[in-house]
Amino acid sequence: xxxxxxQSSSIITLSLISIFVITISSSMAEEAxxxxxxxxxxxxxxxxHIVYTERPQDEELEFYHLRTLSSVLGSEEAAKGALLYxxxxxxxxxxxxxxxxxxxxxxxxxxxxxxxxxxTVKLHDSPAMLYHF
Numbered sequence: 001x002x003x004x005x006x007q008s009s010s011i012i013t014l015s016l017i018s019i020f021v022i023t024i025s026s027s028m029a030e031e032a033x034x035x036x037x038x039x040x041x042x043x044x045x046x047x048x049h050i051v052y053t054e055r056p057q058d059e060e061l062e063f064y065h066l067r068t069l070s071s072v073l074g075s076e077e078a079a080k081g082a083l084l085y086x087x088x089x090x091x092x093x094x095x096x097x098x099x100x101x102x103x104x105x106x107x108x109x110x111x112x113x114x115x116x117x118x119x120t121v122k123l124h125d126s127p128a129m130l131y132h133f
Contacts (some may be wrong), residue, residue: 034096046097048084048118054111055092062086064111065094072098 056064065086070079082096095118098106107115 002086005045020032024090044099044101046082046099049098049103050087050093050095050116050118051106051112052091052114054113055122056111061088061092065109068096068109068111069096069108 051065052070053065053068055061059067066076066079066083068084070076073079073082079096082098084097085094087093087095093113100117103115106112
């Protein structure tokens with residue numbers, strides 16, 4: 001009987017120690033997460049922008065656009081991932097996903113005429129809307 005009560009108290013003691021260790025571990029993990037988030041800036045989301053460029057005279061248009069974009073993004077692979085479309089006919093330029101700092105940097109590149117955020121414009125829904133002044 002004494003042996004059984006000793007085993008029960010040992011199990012209870014081990015359980016309490018385990019709960020204490022788990023509580024302290026999770027508390028330390030939460031503190032580590034919160035201290036890391038203090039030093040890591042929030043991720044800035046890239047949005048689609050249209051970059052209007054001069055038409056190059058001595059190189060292919062898409063290569064010129066990739067070269068211009070990779071000069072800001074750091075690599076040709078990153079440029080290929082961000083490039084969405086190349087405009088060839090009515091205008092010369094490309095659309096790409098860029099962060100605000102990348103927009104500022106690419107705007108300063110030679111041959112870049114203008115950078116505008118892409119947006120959708122909704123036309124009138126019905127002919128009746130044309131006559132509302």
